[in-house]
Amino acid sequence: MAKHHISTTINGEPVEFLCNTEQTMLDVLRDELHLTGTKEGCATGDCGACSITVDGRLVCSCLMLGVEAEGHSVETIEGMADGDQLHPLQQKFLEYAALQCGICTPGFLVASRALLERNPNPTEEEARYWLAGNLCRCTGYDKIIRAVLDTAADMRGAS
Amino acid sequence: MAPDGTPDLKVVGTRPIRPDGVDKVTGRAQFGADFQLPGQLVGKVLRSPHAHARIRSIDTSKAEAIPGVKAVMTAADMPEITSEEAFVGEGPADFKDMSGNTMARDKALYDGHAVAAVAATSAAAADAALAAIEVDYEVLPHVIDVEDAMVEGAPVLHDDMFTSGVDPKPTTPSNVAKRMVFELGDVDAAFGKADIVIERKYKTAPVHQGYIEPHACVAQYAADGQVQIYCSSQGQFMVRAYVAKLLGIDISEIRVTPLEIGGGFGGKTLVYLEPLAVVLSRKSGRPVKMAMTREEVFRGSGPTSGGTVWVKIGAKRDGTIVAGDAVLKFQAGAYAGSPVGPGCMTAFAVYDLQDVRITGYDVVTNRPKVAAYRAPGAPISNFGVESAVDELARELDMDPVELRLKNAAKKGTKAAYGPTFGDIGCVETLEAVKDHPNYNVPLGPNQGRGVAAGFWFNIGGESSATVNINEDGTAVVATGNPDIGGSRASMAMMAAEVLGIDVERVRPIVADTSSVGYCFLTGGSRVTFATGMAVVEASKSVVNELKARAAKTWDIPVDAVEWQDGRAVPAGSNAGDFEPLSLEDLAAKSGRTGGPIAATSSLNAQGAGPGFGTHLVDVEVDRETGHVKVLRYLATQDAGRAIHPSYVEGQIQGGAVQGIGWALNEEYIYDDQGRLENPGFLDYRIPVASDLPMIDTVVVEVPNPRHPYGARGVGEVPIVPPMAAMANAIQDAIGIRMTELPMSPPKVRKAVDEQAAAEE
Numbered sequence: 028m029a030k031h032h033i034s035t036t037i038n039g040e041p042v043e044f045l046c047n048t049e050q051t052m053l054d055v056l057r058d059e060l061h062l063t064g065t066k067e068g069c070a071t072g073d074c075g076a077c078s079i080t081v082d083g084r085l086v087c088s089c090l091m092l093g094v095e096a097e098g099h100s101v102e103t104i105e106g107m108a109d110g111d112q113l114h115p116l117q118q119k120f121l122e123y124a125a126l127q128c129g130i131c132t133p134g135f136l137v138a139s140r141a142l143l144e145r146n147p148n149p150t151e152e153e154a155r156y157w158l159a160g161n162l163c164r165c166t167g168y169d170k171i172i173r174a175v176l177d178t179a180a181d182m183r184g185a186s
Numbered sequence: 187m188a189p190d191g192t193p194d195l196k197v198v199g200t201r202p203i204r205p206d207g208v209d210k211v212t213g214r215a216q217f218g219a220d221f222q223l224p225g226q227l228v229g230k231v232l233r234s235p236h237a238h239a240r241i242r243s244i245d246t247s248k249a250e251a252i253p254g255v256k257a258v259m260t261a262a263d264m265p266e267i268t269s270e271e272a273f274v275g276e277g278p279a280d281f282k283d284m285s286g287n288t289m290a291r292d293k294a295l296y297d298g299h300a301v302a303a304v305a306a307t308s309a310a311a312a313d314a315a316l317a318a319i320e321v322d323y324e325v326l327p328h329v330i331d332v333e334d335a336m337v338e339g340a341p342v343l344h345d346d347m348f349t350s351g352v353d354p355k356p357t358t359p360s361n362v363a364k365r366m367v368f369e370l371g372d373v374d375a376a377f378g379k380a381d382i383v384i385e386r387k388y389k390t391a392p393v394h395q396g397y398i399e400p401h402a403c404v405a406q407y408a409a410d411g412q413v414q415i416y417c418s419s420q421g422q423f424m425v426r427a428y429v430a431k432l433l434g435i436d437i438s439e440i441r442v443t444p445l446e447i448g449g450g451f452g453g454k455t456l457v458y459l460e461p462l463a464v465v466l467s468r469k470s471g472r473p474v475k476m477a478m479t480r481e482e483v484f485r486g487s488g489p490t491s492g493g494t495v496w497v498k499i500g501a502k503r504d505g506t507i508v509a510g511d512a513v514l515k516f517q518a519g520a521y522a523g524s525p526v527g528p529g530c531m532t533a534f535a536v537y538d539l540q541d542v543r544i545t546g547y548d549v550v551t552n553r554p555k556v557a558a559y560r561a562p563g564a565p566i567s568n569f570g571v572e573s574a575v576d577e578l579a580r581e582l583d584m585d586p587v588e589l590r591l592k593n594a595a596k597k598g599t600k601a602a603y604g605p606t607f608g609d610i611g612c613v614e615t616l617e618a619v620k621d622h623p624n625y626n627v628p629l630g631p632n633q634g635r636g637v638a639a640g641f642w643f644n645i646g647g648e649s650s651a652t653v654n655i656n657e658d659g660t661a662v663v664a665t666g667n668p669d670i671g672g673s674r675a676s677m678a679m680m681a682a683e684v685l686g687i688d689v690e691r692v693r694p695i696v697a698d699t700s701s702v703g704y705c706f707l708t709g710g711s712r713v714t715f716a717t718g719m720a721v722v723e724a725s726k727s728v729v730n731e732l733k734a735r736a737a738k739t740w741d742i743p744v745d746a747v748e749w750q751d752g753r754a755v756p757a758g759s760n761a762g763d764f765e766p767l768s769l770e771d772l773a774a775k776s777g778r779t780g781g782p783i784a785a786t787s788s789l790n791a792q793g794a795g796p797g798f799g800t801h802l803v804d805v806e807v808d809r810e811t812g813h814v815k816v817l818r819y820l821a822t823q824d825a826g827r828a829i830h831p832s833y834v835e836g837q838i839q840g841g842a843v844q845g846i847g848w849a850l851n852e853e854y855i856y857d858d859q860g861r862l863e864n865p866g867f868l869d870y871r872i873p874v875a876s877d878l879p880m881i882d883t884v885v886v887e888v889p890n891p892r893h894p895y896g897a898r899g900v901g902e903v904p905i906v907p908p909m910a911a912m913a914n915a916i917q918d919a920i921g922i923r924m925t926e927l928p929m930s931p932p933k934v935r936k937a938v939d940e941q942a943a944a945e946e
Contacts, residue, residue: 063220064213066448068398069480073867076398104213117211121203124832127671127840129210130217130399130448152876159876162867164396164449165671166836167843168875 038106046093055093075161104133127165218402218418229476234294237328237860254311257469283521295520298485363522376509376541380500391853399448402477405463421707452558484865488557495570525563531603533567561902572638572910611824611888634919640906644899645710646791650703651720659770666705672833684725686752711899716791727785793892799823812935826898845908
């Protein structure tokens with residue numbers, strides 16, 4: 028079967044790609060567009076390592092088809108920093124040592140940004156429930172939650 | 187010098203941003219599945235749907251005929267390996283078993299056991315090929331439970347397995363690979379001196395390491411026989427050694443390039459895909475990329491053992507423990523080699539006992555072959571022993587921390603497994619718990635507090651490092667250990683400390699197997715201790731060379747030069763009056779003073795300091811649902827000296843939370859056909875952020891005298907105490923002793939119902 032021609036926006040840039048009907052957005056990002064910052068941990072929507080936003084909405088890219096990107100705006104971890112200027116969440120994750128192996132980190136950062144865009148002042152409990160769809164096996168979440176809450180405080184102070 | 191005699195340090199003990207951090211927060215870091223080569227094929231594995239089956243034949247002809255399929259392989263494409271002990275990994279292993287586990291030869295021994303593999307130009311073609319392979323199975327009776335497997339008449343997995351460690355050696359095969367006994371004093375006589383004896387049996391479920399990154403690799407076999415492997419693992423040298431052995435290839439022909447590793451916890455201390463990818467590349471003439479799905483990770487890669495732990499302890503009325511006895515039965519999965527040995531050795535190591543005995547059984551069952559998992563074996567025996575000690579404290583009406591302090595191992599304690607402890611921090615971690623505010627927080631209804639202490643050996647081992655000084659006075663430190671949790675930072679920090687320069691001027695790299703000296707794998711909590719020691723030694727050699735260059739420049743004897751704060755200075759006024767020469771100055775002039783400045787150290791690090799930790803947890807039990815909520819959690823641990831305290835805390839927090847998952851939720855569930863029913867993160871539920879409170883840590887520092895900065899391994903101790911601490915807290919909350927893991931809602935609910943029925 029012929030591939031589909033998809034026109035979309037990824038990290039602010041217009042992007043066109045070809046994909047098969049059954050190809051997930053995760054596979055398109057990784058295998059067709061070589062944006063491998065989005066990770067596969069389970070491919071069943073349970074781990075959040077493949078988190079992206081589509082028109083600002085947080086989704087697991089493994090549960091979305093590539094063809095569904097047509098006409099939408101996709102943001103991945105690769106678009107989070109502004110050139111060599113890290114996003115405040117990225118900087119805080121480094122300062123707090125909120126990563127060990129780093130495989131879940133892109134997903135956590137994308138999901139955390141989506142949280143702070145909706146709720147600039149989350150409680151610890153709100154942050155923990157928002158991020159409950161992202162699995163981390165290294166850190167026990169402590170330093171991740173602290174980094175997110177401290178970023179939120181900083182960003183509130185700056186705005 | 188600090189008052190305790192340790193040197194004043196400028197870098198060690200600080201918290202710089204890790205050198206690989208930006209790569210990992212921007213998505214730039216390349217993990218196992220992120221790498222690719224031009225023209226690579228997709229490799230996939232066909233796995234047995236049966237728990238135990240003889241493979242009568244495999245017909246691959248239809249698969250080979252599918253367009254796009256470039257290679258199909260079975261065990262017939264791998265050399266037959268004779269039995270030989272493997273020393274490269276973390277636990278005991280046999281190369282013959284390892285080969286059989288990589289690809290089943292005569293029998294499939296578990297649901298998920300690899301039986302064939304294919305390489306094709308697309309994933310769809312590879313999937314079609316797997317479906318077209320015809321395997322003729324003769325399904326055999328299977329056995330899943332460890333004690334069922336030990337019963338006479340149980341289905342036997344290996345007809346050449348005769349229990350070792352029993353006299354006389356059995357003449358009939360069984361599933362018991364080995365029996366072992368560790369004994370100190372006269373245990374039976376010592377129980378006669380006890381006023382109180384606690385005796386109980388406990389059970390744990392097998393649990394998976396649960397790293398978020400599935401196994402992945404790319405392999406290329408060239409026409410001249412040279413092999414390139416790019417993969418994520420806990421040791422590129424381990425991968426090289428195992429692939430060489432399993433495929434009969436000279437080590438010099440293989441080059442393994444480590445990619446970033448997305449978690450391992452012991453589960454990536456052996457090979458699954460790499461030998462298959464090499465064979466498929468050899469057969470197809472193309473690079474082959476293979477990656478497991480999450481389901482394959484659960485079905486086909488190693489969890490750790492489940493087991494039974496029978497414990498008997500005797501104590502005097504004053505709380506002195508006079509005797510300890512334990513019998514451990516661990517299932518190893520399909521091949522011998524459970525961590526029952528370390529389970530035995532660590533069982534009572536927290537205590538100073540004169541009379542102690544631990545007996546262990548290593549038992550095969552129709553489950554995936556177990557792999558190392560963080561302090562392999564210790565959490566299982568600790569769950570039994572530390573639960574029993576809690577029962578003892580209740581019988582004695584004694585504070586559980588005081589009971590442990592009264593009996594704690596200390597300098598001079600002879601452990602049941604042989605050595606006499608030197609400087610250790612067991613008592614200090616117990617006291618840190620007592621001193622912490624969590625110890626006195628008032629508890630409400632259905633809330634309880636539990637404590638448990640744990641031990642892990644920590645290891646050293648073969649390690650290499652190269653330090654190169656660049657022309658501008660910056661440095662590159664190359665080691666051969668994958669950075670699984672921030673070790674690049676600790677390597678750079680120790681080099682910077684010795685060289686006397688800012689840590690930002692040191693670039694640490696994890697080099698491939700052809701670019702740095704041999705390093706034993708990343709495991710056993712060894713890297714910061716052992717490979718760190720190689721980094722310190724190489725850095726010291728560089729400093730000696732820098733001093734020699736300064737001496738040459740000034741034309742004075744080298745022993746008249748000192749290295750202070752990254753500069754060569756004359757040693758006192760007698761040495762002469764010269765302007766100090768900085769590392770930058772000396773590096774810039776190195777071409778004129780003798781050439782490039784570099785040093786390598788290869789050593790076998792001895793003296794890894796034993797690690798101790800004590801955990802204190804408060805829980806609240808919902809009697810209606812059986813749900814256990816963790817209210818607060820404290821982990822104290824002796825780190826010797828924390829090189830980068832944030833990553834030490836992170837290890838402790840992460841280990842504790844893995845232990846909480848082990849305690850409350852995680853288990854392998856099999857149907858009556860021996861098929862795994864929960865091979866995914868939805869049904870195999872690891873802790874998520876909303877399950878947990880912050881994990882409080884107290885890092886105690888009792889310096890390890892065998893490390894230049896006093897460091898001990900820290901990664902494994904924190905997974906040892908949580909299961910017993912949680913069980914003890916549940917007992918405290920609702921008055922029920924849970925003896926079986928996981929203490930999941932259905933089990934807790936059932937126990938509550940039984941308690942209510944008994945009270946009626």
